[in-house]
Amino acid sequence: MVAQYGKEPIQHQFNPYSDNGGTLLGIAGEDFAILASDTRQSVDYSINTRLSHKIKVITPDLSSEDKKNKLVGTNKSILFGTNGFSADGDALTEDFEENYKFYTSNQNKKIEPGFEFLNNGNEDKESSMTMQSAARNVQHILYGKRFFPYYVHTILAGLDEEGKGCVYSFDPVGSYEREQCRVGGAGASLIMPFLDNQVNFKNQYIPGTNSTERKKLEYLTLEECLKLVKDAFTSVTERHITVGDGLEIFIINKEGVRLEYHALKKD
Amino acid sequence: MDALFGIKTENETILVTSRNFARGISIMNHQDRKYIMISDKIAMGIVGEAGDTAHFAAYIKANVKLYENSFAQLPTISFKDGEVASDADEKNDEEHVLSTKNIANFVRLELAKSLRSRKPYQVNLVIAGADGDLYMIDYLGTMVKQPYVVQGYAAFYAMSLLDHHYRTNLSEEEGIELAKMCLKEINLRMPASVGDVDIVVLSKTKAPRQFIIADKDLRKSI
Amino acid sequence: MSQQDPSTINGGIVVAMTGKDCVAIACDLRLGSQSLGVANNFEKIHQYGKTFIGFTGLATDTLTLSAELKYQHNLYKLKENRGIQPEIFANLISHKLYEKRFGPYFSTPVVAGISDESGEPYVAGFDCIGCIDAAKDFIVSGTASDQLFGMCEALYEPNLEADDLFETISQALLNAADRDAISGWGAAVYMITKDKVTKTYLKSRQD
Numbered sequence: 179m180v181a182q183y184g185k186e187p188i189q190h191q192f193n194p195y196s197d198n199g200g201t202l203l204g205i206a207g208e209d210f211a212i213l214a215s216d217t218r219q220s221v222d223y224s225i226n227t228r229l230s231h232k233i234k235v236i237t238p239d240l241s242s243e244d245k246k247n248k249l250v251g252t253n254k255s256i257l258f259g260t261n262g263f264s265a266d267g268d269a270l271t272e273d274f275e276e277n278y279k280f281y282t283s284n285q286n287k288k289i290e291p292g293f294e295f296l297n298n299g300n301e302d303k304e305s306s307m308t309m310q311s312a313a314r315n316v317q318h319i320l321y322g323k324r325f326f327p328y329y330v331h332t333i334l335a336g337l338d339e340e341g342k343g344c345v346y347s348f349d350p351v352g353s354y355e356r357e358q359c360r361v362g363g364a365g366a367s368l369i370m371p372f373l374d375n376q377v378n379f380k381n382q383y384i385p386g387t388n389s390t391e392r393k394k395l396e397y398l399t400l401e402e403c404l405k406l407v408k409d410a411f412t413s414v415t416e417r418h419i420t421v422g423d424g425l426e427i428f429i430i431n432k433e434g435v436r437l438e439y440h441a442l443k444k445d
Numbered sequence: 446m447d448a449l450f451g452i453k454t455e456n457e458t459i460l461v462t463s464r465n466f467a468r469g470i471s472i473m474n475h476q477d478r479k480y481i482m483i484s485d486k487i488a489m490g491i492v493g494e495a496g497d498t499a500h501f502a503a504y505i506k507a508n509v510k511l512y513e514n515s516f517a518q519l520p521t522i523s524f525k526d527g528e529v530a531s532d533a534d535e536k537n538d539e540e541h542v543l544s545t546k547n548i549a550n551f552v553r554l555e556l557a558k559s560l561r562s563r564k565p566y567q568v569n570l571v572i573a574g575a576d577g578d579l580y581m582i583d584y585l586g587t588m589v590k591q592p593y594v595v596q597g598y599a600a601f602y603a604m605s606l607l608d609h610h611y612r613t614n615l616s617e618e619e620g621i622e623l624a625k626m627c628l629k630e631i632n633l634r635m636p637a638s639v640g641d642v643d644i645v646v647l648s649k650t651k652a653p654r655q656f657i658i659a660d661k662d663l664r665k666s667i
Numbered sequence: 668m669s670q671q672d673p674s675t676i677n678g679g680i681v682v683a684m685t686g687k688d689c690v691a692i693a694c695d696l697r698l699g700s701q702s703l704g705v706a707n708n709f710e711k712i713h714q715y716g717k718t719f720i721g722f723t724g725l726a727t728d729t730l731t732l733s734a735e736l737k738y739q740h741n742l743y744k745l746k747e748n749r750g751i752q753p754e755i756f757a758n759l760i761s762h763k764l765y766e767k768r769f770g771p772y773f774s775t776p777v778v779a780g781i782s783d784e785s786g787e788p789y790v791a792g793f794d795c796i797g798c799i800d801a802a803k804d805f806i807v808s809g810t811a812s813d814q815l816f817g818m819c820e821a822l823y824e825p826n827l828e829a830d831d832l833f834e835t836i837s838q839a840l841l842n843a844a845d846r847d848a849i850s851g852w853g854a855a856v857y858m859i860t861k862d863k864v865t866k867t868y869l870k871s872r873q874d
Binding site for chain 1: 753813814816817818821822838841842843845846870871
């Protein structure tokens with residue numbers, strides 16, 4: 179049948195989402211955590227920029243000592259990474275930052291007479307947000323947009339209340355989990371099995387036991403983790419077109435947050 | 446909601462086919478036969494689109510007969526490691542009989558050819574042989590040889606039971622008990638009962654046996 | 668239900684790697700019908716003389732194609748009175764796949780072998796209409812090909828000895844399969860050297 183002009187109305191549809199590619203990766207160590215991402219931002223086959231930032235350090239004020247040591251955050255900081263549709267990622271980051279500011283500001287903690295117990299005499303202490311509270315808050319933000327979701331894979335990294343490294347990962351509508359490691363975004367399917375193997379020792383057995391005894395889980399050192407991160411990103415850069423240009427690695431430990439930059443292939 | 450499955454026991458191969466024939470919400474026939482005996486050593490259960498099943502079954506059976514009759518007196522040429530193997534030592538004075546494997550591969554190829562034709566046969570089948578071979582073939586031409594096979598949605602219920610209870614050294618009675626156990630679960634969990642079932646027992650040593658397990662008897666034995 | 672992607676109905680993966688005077692090719696053992704696991708003994712690698720071919724994709728087409736190649740391989744031996752070299756076989760497969768350019772086999776084979784003439788390890792992969800990808804390191808194929816690419820790219824290094832290549836290809840296959848719901852259910856690895864072929868079944872997760 180030949181389509182007849184004017185018979186039916188031409189329909190236009192606005193698509194509110196786009197895919198900006200890239201990969202985001204978090205690993206938790208014993209007393210540190212890493213959040214890393216590539217810095218390419220693309221749409222279809224075009225590169226918008228070779229230096230975009232998918233990770234934001236959400237942090238209490240830095241001391242002059244911290245600044246002198248070129249730290250970009252304290253040990254209370256939250257490394258906040260989003261990957262997918264970058265506009266939504268930025269919006270989510272802003273939403274969270276706002277919540278973080280209200281949550282941590284002392285102004286809200288003015289004590290009304292008779293309500294001293296609420297603050298428990300801690301009003302002078304520097305206020306901060308724990309990782310588990312941050313994660314729950316992110317869930318609420320994401321689920322609040324359940325029917326028009328932020329199109330992002332979110333990963334938080336930081337130190338928990340015991341000072342242990344932690345990583346929280348989220349789906350676009352707020353389902354979340356604390357994990358040892360997680361990859362999100364375009365390279366997730368390539369890197370995730372590699373991390374299963376190298377971080378959680380999946381399919382690794384003790385030699386001579388005829389595959390009956392698994393290799394015992396143990397924390398990796400920071401150096402080992404950084405090596406894995408760099409290997410993972412150089413690998414995925416080889417095989418995925420939307421990953422490349424640069425690699426930002428944020429490392430949080432008791433000293434604070436440090437940023438490493440490494441070049442990736444630009445092709 | 447047809448039931449079609451097979452179980453290989455130590456010396457027998459059991460084929461089970463349901464007798465209810467349903468169209469939409471109605472059961473049109475309680476005595477539908479969903480298998481044919483290709484020979485007295487090979488049975489083929491077949492389910493799927495109404496006309497296709499009968500036609501395809503007849504087509505296969507006729508072609509197997511034609512082949513066996515045509516080549517009855519001829520010697521076979523076979524390859525071994527790429528060389529033409531001498532068949533002087535092959536016994537060929539008897540009629541040329543196709544094995545279960547031969548027939549399964551023929552059926553598979555017919556379905557694979559049909560898949561890319563104007564109107565593919567929409568049939569799924571189980572081929573059981575007295576030699577102990579048991580094949581499952583779907584309308585795409587996907588073929589697997591297994592000790593127990595189940596076609597259709599019934600697989601979701603029967604497979605876990607078979608995985609759990611199956612042993613290679615089952616006796617004929619145990620095999621039939623296992624089949625009944627599967628039927629019970631299928632009737633319990635599926636939206637419609639499969640009704641009476643036809644059972645074919647092909648044996649390595651004994652003559653083939655065909656009988657019916659009535660729905661009411663099955664329920665009594667539960 | 669009726670309109671589905673033929674290359675992901677049955678599931679399954681194949682991977683091949685080159686090493687120092689050796690090649691390895693490995694496959695999983697699952698055959699499924701969408702979410703339902705049907706068989707855990709469905710081997711995807713077939714031997715043609717000294718050449719090994721792994722087939723992933725739609726199971727019916729892999730069966731048809733492997734039988735067609737067996738026929739072609741027998742004809743070649745009959746005509747030439749010698750075994751077929753992996754490079755030649757790769758070109759043969761390419762032609763067979765392209766014959767069905769406008770109604771393709773939904774299968775993406777992988778070839779692995781050692782060339783008698785050069786003694787060099789050879790691996791090659793194809794798309795479903797016969798475009799040859801003759802890589803010098805590794806070839807991946809199947810429903811977990813993304814995962815395999817990630818694993819291989821990270822674990823592989825050139826000129827591995829047979830033992831190390833075995834460990835590398837096994838870990839690549841197993842960990843990739845574990846991140847794919849329709850691959851796994853056991854695995855088989857072939858290690859091919861000039862004068863020996865070993866086949867090993869691997870234990871793997873059964874979910």
